[in-house]
Amino acid sequence: MSSSKRIEQNLPLTIYGLKSVLIHPKDNIFEILCDSLDAANLSFEDGDILVIAESALATSENRxxxxxxxxxxxxxxxxxxxxxxxxxxxxxxxxxxxxxxxxxxxxxxxxxxxxxxxxxxxxxxxxxxxxxxxxPKNPSKSAQQIMYSAAKRFKKRIGVIIADSRTQPLRLGCTGVAIGAAGFEAVLDKRGEKDLFGKSLHITRIAAADILASAAEAVMGECGECIPFALIRNSFAVMNPNAAGVLTIPADECMYLGCLKKQD
Missing domain, CATH: 3.90.1660.10 (CofE-like domain)
Incomplete structure (x- = not known):
């Protein structure tokens, strides 16, 4: 569902934390996810975003x-x-x-x-x-495989994020970050759109996958909660089954690394 349609229908952004059994190496993480959905009396809807903790995925992949x-x-x-x-x-x-x-x-x-x-x-x-x-060896590829499995079993189009927690420069504490994604646009390009005063935006891109990963952190936790999945509903995500996954930039184009490198 597009963000404009969600706003028009006044649908609230909703995030469900999904508990699971303890995941072991070589476990089928998709089957564990399905069991977690059943236990929570939930199923997928078109446009849902599934967030998976990278440590849970990595454990299932015997990493x-x-x-x-x-x-x-x-x-x-x-x-x-x-x-x-x-x-x-x-x-x-x-x-x-x-x-x-x-x-x-x-x-x-x-x-x-x-x-x-x-x-x-x-x-x-x-x-x-x-x-x-x-x-995980290839988080975006794993996210894509889970997206395909969900489409086959539930007949729904969803997005998948593989998420980790990360500190920000000069800030205390962690936020969520996507290290893999599939099924939706991980970055939304707003260049060329107008601001409140009609001025064109020139550099604005929205890190949609990272924002949603951070939102999921609120219900997944960082310790022994055993909530490796979060289901996000009615988000602003733009669905695209062929999206390229997480997007990165060269170090010299990074505001932090580029500026520090120039001072060396």
Whole structure:
């Protein structure tokens, strides 16, 4: 449903958190999702957006690594000294990253799949003792597969977001961010539209997937809630089954990285 139609019909944006059983490696996450929908007495409607926690998807895709199986390199030991991170975890971060910008206590700032993120998305929270969870291998492809499965079973057109939480520069606390998406336009281009005073917009693009991921965080939580799914209804999303997923820009076009790089 378009945002204009939602506004015309005065339909409220609604977000449902969906509890699930504990997800294990090689579990069928779509079947677990369907069970969660049944337990909540819900089903999909056209235009719904499904948000899935990346750690839940990654666990189902067996992206868990036992730290004792990792042999740290010399670079890993060096970064371990400056960050305080386990050298074995640092080694995995180096293997998963496209680039490491540096680090502070507990965190390495990295580039993963064109996304700026801490520790290449690797986390030990919500992982068994002694393990860490890597990001899903291809979040947008996984989102697309889940979108197709939903279309086949429920005969509905939905969008899917694979979401993580992320800090913002110079801000305390986390918000949601999409690391994968399918079924809708992740970014809405508003260039050429008019503002309240009739002036044309020149640079405005709306990060729709990230906004919806942040909204889902309100019901999914960050700890032991066991709510890996959120269903968003009556959103402003523009549905498109052929959308390209999450969109990124080069580092030199980024307001933060580009400006800092010029000062080096």
């Amino acid at each position: 868990l690594v036992l730290l004792d199986s990792v042999s740290p390199s010399a670079d890993a030991f060096c970064y371990s000294k400056t960050t305080g991170l386990d050298a074995r975890e640092v080694e995995l971060i180096l293997q998963e990253s496209e680039h490491v910008f540096g680090g502070v206590s507990g965190v390495l700032l990295t580039l993963w799949n064109g996304i700026l993120c801490p520790n290449a998305g690797i986390d030990n929270s919500n992982a068994p003792e002694g393990y860490v969870i890597l990001y």
